[in-house]
Amino acid sequence: MDVSLWSLLIGPLTEFGFMRRALVGCLALSLSCAPVGVFLLLRRMSLTGDAMAHAVLPGAAIGYLIAGLSLPAMTFGGVVAGLLVAVGSGLVARSTVLREDASLAAFYLISLALGVLIVSTRGSNVDLLHVLFGTVLALDNGALALLVGTAIVTLLALALLYRPLVLECVDPQFLRSVSRLSPVAHYGFLCLLVINLVAGFHALGTLMAVGMMVLPAAAARLWVRSLPALMALATGLALAASVTGLLLSYHVEWPTSPAIVLCLGAAYLASLVLGRNGLWRGGARSARRHLQR
Template sequence: MDALLYTAWDMLLGPFTDFAFMRRALVATLALSLSAAPLGVFLTLRRMSLLGDALSHAVLPGVAIGFMVAGLSLSAMALGGVIAGMLVAGIAGIVSKFTALKEDASLAAIYLVALALGVTLISNHGTQLDLLHILFGSALGVDSAGLLLVAGVATVSVLALALMYRGLVLETFDPVFLDANRRRGRGVFGAWGSRGSWVWQQGFLMLVVVNLVAGFQTLGTLMAVGLMMLPAVSSRLWHDTLPAQLLNASLQASIAGVAGLLLSYHLDTPSGPTIIGCAGALYFSSLLMAPGGWLPRWWTTWHRVA
């Protein structure tokens, strides 16, 4: 029995106690779980779930240009990704304002072009390994600079979300009330003048972009959105209240991150896709067992019929 417990303990904690790269990957993944997953909850509530996916692809040209200028310099690629993400979001908003296209349609068209452009730039100025690293990331390859970037973004994001929380909740559920308070000049909502809810939306989009850019180091530009959206969608099946959804999403993202790192280490699989696969497993489990999932609904319906 003692030998079995020792083996289980060694499998679960041994990789993190024995190897520094596993500890860095763990801290980076947990930091992303705390900052990105709550943003995903707001994206789902605002019916903007696909926006996160579009922006995660849209940052690729900026990352590619940063790579062309400075090689695998994290700061250059991160700066390029933030600029590209905000530029694509701004262009999509302008197109929807001055044409007959809705913002989701214009965003889909622009992010596809941006994705193709980014892949082309990286392919022409780097190796296949560089392309795979940028697209799919490597949580086990996070260095000290990458860890500082992720931790800094997570800290700023959590603090900013706390400061913006009330305004985001109002702008999400009752934008009319928010605009009415703005016009009357009440409290913090009146301080934004005529810009109204636009400030909250742009600030929120900035947080989404910087979290996606921070996530590309560990999960890649194609996978970063997974840790933001999958736990957020799952949490809505478990809870009706917003605070509970925010906590649940961060908890599920953390569990997926730890489980994905351990599986990646023991099974020698790519870390980013493995983490997202674990988040997907939690999502499908929620579909079955959560109060808003299939089994409880089926049980309630069967009891009513019986």
């Protein structure tokens, strides 16, 4: 390989420890967040993922208030806050005239405002930026262990719950009528969503973590239809965008988390135009079907 090409693409990832650690963290996030994002997409819950990403903020902020930038405290607080918002919005939807999307929006707006208030009043601007946009280039051993552990737990849980999750995406009423696994699949998936958002929060920040879920899944859906291919392609796109974003942030000196999410956004926009089910090819097929009628 040409020396200049090596220094441009490979050198930063092999010569610097912080780049290697960021690469491992992004690999773990890609393996866990992208498959969860596929099920979010199929269940029409993409905006729910965005709401939950904001909902973990006050718990993480309270953990920060108690113990500073402590990984265990912020992780525990984020998981508790996310689960409380998920369960609370469901209970409100079942007990009042409000639908679940309205109650979830109300909870997440309150959570976001409370979390930003706690961090901004009791910490510095640097702390607030750390919470909102993450520090993927400063991952330590504890954060890497959390990301890798989350990826392992997520993949094992998805393997165990694969069939009921697929059935719930296709026909939740049928699953409830023939199996007792419906609540296990539903609440188990919400737990996976929360722990992945909390893990992504430590690397990419609250405002960017959900991008690792939604954008790869949406881009992959424009190319393939089968679920296994969808999960594999989404994971591949997430990893490719992570590597590209890391290299861009190194060479151009951009913030890393936004650079990664913008690379995911570029992949989505390209898929939207060029994908098999995108505007160009999909639109051409629709026009042909219309003329045939």
